[in-house]
Amino acid sequence: MKLDGRRESQNVDDRRSVGGGTIAGVGLGGIILAGLIAYMTGGNPLEAISQKMQEGMVTTQTEGNREFTEEEQAMATFSKQILASTEDVWTQVFKEQYNAVYEPPKMVLFTGSVNTACGGATSQVGPFYCSGDQSLYIDLSFFTTMKQQLGADGDFAYAYVIAHEVGHHVENQLGVLGKFHNAMNRTSKAKANALSVKIELLADYLAGVWGHYENENYQSLEDGDLQEAIRCAEVIGDDYLQKKAQGYSVPESFTHGTSAQREKFLKQGLITGDVSANAINAVLNAAN
Numbered sequence: 001m002k003l004d005g006r007r008e009s010q011n012v013d014d015r016r017s018v019g020g021g022t023i024a025g026v027g028l029g030g031i032i033l034a035g036l037i038a039y040m041t042g043g044n045p046l047e048a049i050s051q052k053m054q055e056g057m058v059t060t061q062t063e064g065n066r067e068f069t070e071e072e073q074a075m076a077t078f079s080k081q082i083l084a085s086t087e088d089v090w091t092q093v094f095k096e097q098y099n100a101v102y103e104p105p106k107m108v109l110f111t112g113s114v115n116t117a118c119g120g121a122t123s124q125v126g127p128f129y130c131s132g133d134q135s136l137y138i139d140l141s142f143f144t145t146m147k148q149q150l151g152a153d154g155d156f157a158y159a160y161v162i163a164h165e166v167g168h169h170v171e172n173q174l175g176v177l178g179k180f181h182n183a184m185n186r187t188s189k190a191k192a193n194a195l196s197v198k199i200e201l202l203a204d205y206l207a208g209v210w211g212h213y214e215n216e217n218y219q220s221l222e223d224g225d226l227q228e229a230i231r232c233a234e235v236i237g238d239d240y241l242q243k244k245a246q247g248y249s250v251p252e253s254f255t256h257g258t259s260a261q262r263e264k265f266l267k268q269g270l271i272t273g274d275v276s277a278n279a280i281n282a283v284l285n286a287a288n
Helices: 034-040 045-055 070-098 141-150 155-173 176-185 189-218 225-235 238-246 259-272 277-286
Strands: 012-015 106-110 113-116 119-122 128-130 135-138
Touching: 012 070, 070 106, 070 155, 070 189, 106 113, 113 135, 128 155, 135 155, 141 155, 141 225, 155 176, 155 189, 155 225, 176 189, 189 259, 189 277, 225 259, 259 277
Parallel strands: 012 106, 106 135
Antiparallel strands: 113 119, 128 135
């Protein structure tokens, strides 16, 4: 991606020298890290996270005032630029298509563990969005994990991760996320999983919509960028991760969608840029 000279978001709370917490939250990375452990036994990653909370997971405290490497600071700058881009895009979209004001989320950078309005969290849950404080949380080491453990690399792949979590915030702003969470709390585990897949795939679609307008406004995408994001979508599909961990998949335990679904809705958002009510409902209805 071409981001030279682009502004950095000021809606950032850098807590990388502060530790504390356990596990909680909804996010793209949870199914990659904590979820792999559950998949080894055919379980649900969300149940694994809940169990760790009940057991009182021990976390590592980080020391204050530590110095960051150039690579860490470069990734922090990149993340702030991507967040700024999402602010610009969604402010434009909300004004033009909804005649509404977009209230951007805060991005919290942390190392090791963090406290949130949704509870404590460790890096093991990966990037996640907490609707309680309308913030997305990211330990930047997650991007190294993406590269080394999943083979998903590249700036647009990393941008997709951030845009996906911002997608959950957009869902929250539109009233979709709250409705689905309420429905998930009133139904069976299998049906709750199916509802979870819908909101995750919608977040993928909205990440694609962001990419559509980002490129339209700035011509920032370069050769290979789309392939980076598609590769990332492929390796975070429920079926891919379950087969990688245990050799087979358990569809009723899916919470994020298959590789094919994640690729499909990311690309659909990128191509259409359509965030009309009809388009969003069509994604939710098709995400089965």
